[in-house]
Amino acid sequence: AQSVTQLGSHVSVSEGALVLLRCNYSSSVPPYLFWYVQYPNQGLQLLLKYTSAATLVKGINGFEAEFKKSETSFHLTKPSAHMSDAAEYFCAVRGDVRFSGGYNKLIFGAGTRLAVHP
Amino acid sequence: DGGITQSPKYLFRKEGQNVTLSCEQNLNHDAMYWYRQDPGQGLRLIYYSQIVNDFQKGDIAEGYSVSREKKESFPLTVTSAQKNPTAFYLCASSMVAGGTNTGELFFGEGSRLTVL
Numbered sequence: 001a002q003s004v005t006q007l008g009s010h011v012s013v014s015e016g017a018l019v020l021l022r023c024n025y026s027s028s029v030p031p032y033l034f035w036y037v038q039y040p041n042q043g044l045q046l047l048l049k050y051t052s053a054a055t056l057v058k059g060i061n062g063f064e065a066e067f068k069k070s071e072t073s074f075h076l077t078k079p080s081a082h083m084s085d086a087a088e089y090f091c092a093v094r095g096d097v098r099f100s101g102g103y104n105k106l107i108f109g110a111g112t113r114l115a116v117h118p
Numbered sequence: 119d120g121g122i123t124q125s126p127k128y129l130f131r132k133e134g135q136n137v138t139l140s141c142e143q144n145l146n147h148d149a150m151y152w153y154r155q156d157p158g159q160g161l162r163l164i165y166y167s168q169i170v171n172d173f174q175k176g177d178i179a180e181g182y183s184v185s186r187e188k189k190e191s192f193p194l195t196v197t198s199a200q201k202n203p204t205a206f207y208l209c210a211s212s213m214v215a216g217g218t219n220t221g222e223l224f225f226g227e228g229s230r231l232t233v234l
Binding site: 090 | 122127159160161166206210220221222223226228230
């Protein structure tokens with residue numbers, strides 16, 4: 001079975017500081033992993049995805065994430081926070097398609113709300 | 119532009135009434151999904167559909183119904199049997215799993231339902 005744990009429901013950083021949002025997963029198959037961002041009252045937008053190629057994945061808006069199999073982690077980072085980064089971030093793992101009839105069933109973490117202060 | 123359109127964005131309903139949320143996509147995706155979002159709980163899957171005239175219950179299907187009469191459309195009805203319907207509802211679509219498909223979901227802007 002697959003599951004996702006996001007450590008910290010709220011993270012606050014200063015503008016210009018490092019952003020680190022933590023995600024740990026469990027998966028019975030080689031995982032496909034995703035980070036999505038959600039701005040208030042909007043849908044989710046894909047930031048980046050890991051698909052078993054390079055372990056360091058670069059996404060939009062300067063974000064990147066590193067897949068560490070030994071730690072079952074996929075933490076999201078950004079070297080310098082901007083005020084516009086304030087949003088909620090969701091980590092997700094794709095469910096095992098062998099048991100979902102081919103559906104791309106994503107299992108989401110509970111989300112981390114990022115606040116950026118001046 | 120290709121994408122997913124949800125309507126209405128905001129909806130108010132009295133207790134005991136059924137409401138239907140619209141979801142239309144022009145991405146030519148075969149699979150469509152409905153998620154419910156509550157604060158601090160992430161996204162929970164309500165229903166999903168891979169092809170026309172076929173759909174499957176997700177993790178929290180009780181009190182909801184769907185139809186898939188057209189590839190582009192996947193409306194969700196929140197029935198009076200849903201005990202706590204106030205939430206943010208998100209529709210998504212994807213290519214069907216297989217080949218090089220990574221499973222990425224594309225989301226609409228969401229519909230916020232409030233029961234008065």
